[in-house]
Amino acid sequence: xxxxxxxxxxxxxxxGFLIGLAAVLLLAILGRVAGISGMVSGVLSGPxxxxxxxxxxxxxxxxxxxxxxRFTGSFPFExxxxxxxxxxxxxxxxxxxxxxxxxxxxxxxxxxxxGRTRSxxxxxxxxxxxxxxxxxxxxxxxG
Amino acid sequence: MVLGTGxxxxxxxxxxxxxNPARVLGFxxxxxxxxxxxxxxxxxxxxxxxxGYRWVLRLPTPWLADGFQLPSTTAIDRPLVAGSALFGxxxxxxxxxxxxxxxxxxxxAPEAFxxxxxxxxxxxxxGRLPAR
Numbered sequence: 359x360x361x362x363x364x365x366x367x368x369x370x371x372x373x374g375f376l377i378g379l380a381a382v383l384l385l386a387i388l389g390r391v392a393g394i395s396g397m398v399s400g401v402l403s404g405p406x407x408x409x410x411x412x413x414x415x416x417x418x419x420x421x422x423x424x425x426x427x428r429f430t431g432s433f434p435f436e437x438x439x440x441x442x443x444x445x446x447x448x449x450x451x452x453x454x455x456x457x458x459x460x461x462x463x464x465x466x467x468x469x470x471x472x473g474r475t476r477s478x479x480x481x482x483x484x485x486x487x488x489x490x491x492x493x494x495x496x497x498x499x500x501g
Numbered sequence: 502m503v504l505g506t507g508x509x510x511x512x513x514x515x516x517x518x519x520x521n522p523a524r525v526l527g528f529x530x531x532x533x534x535x536x537x538x539x540x541x542x543x544x545x546x547x548x549x550x551x552x553g554y555r556w557v558l559r560l561p562t563p564w565l566a567d568g569f570q571l572p573s574t575t576a577i578d579r580p581l582v583a584g585s586a587l588f589g590x591x592x593x594x595x596x597x598x599x600x601x602x603x604x605x606x607x608x609x610a611p612e613a614f615x616x617x618x619x620x621x622x623x624x625x626x627x628g629r630l631p632a633r
Contacts, residue, residue, distance in 0.1 A: 489530075
């Protein structure tokens, strides 16, 4: 194994701190965990007040990214997957996070931070299957 | 205020580089030129959240709500395991999970819009299924 020159621990720590701060503030303001997949589900269905705060948070999420783009003048985005896999991947991420009740933010950050075994199990499973998927693709494409 | 927390979250995802699927795949590809950045993102987010949650949960009520509404299911059941596995496969195929799927739109790349559309469809379809 070798480490890529792209490795950026300081950006990682800084970004992670902002994500954590946002999760803490959301709990302090509304008493809710910051699970993005749950917010997407909740915007699609559910009572109006529940939809409203989720829509606000998701709007903020995009606004934060647009502000970043504005201030730094660039927004690195490199998609390696081809179109059919983009579609399949999107469906699986949407489907799987709804059935599994959470994603990287809800289980991986908020759930584990609360010491929940259920979230630790979910996070371990999706981390391992994602790594396995990348490994299988590597073998498949002969890389 | 909720909008502001969303903005913080979006800034964090962008600043950490996690809105770029290639960076995330670099982390998931442990057999290649490995990029451990995501580990630092998760570590810092977890530490901040774990400490901050302790403090917040000492409040009698949240600032703008009557009470805390925290997920309370503890079951480690088939939907949790199967759903997380399917999510992991999708994440590994593309390199985007739900948060970055939203922030990636800021790149303006058509791929980001298509991925988010497919993700919303998948989420909606799963919600149409009878509870198991």
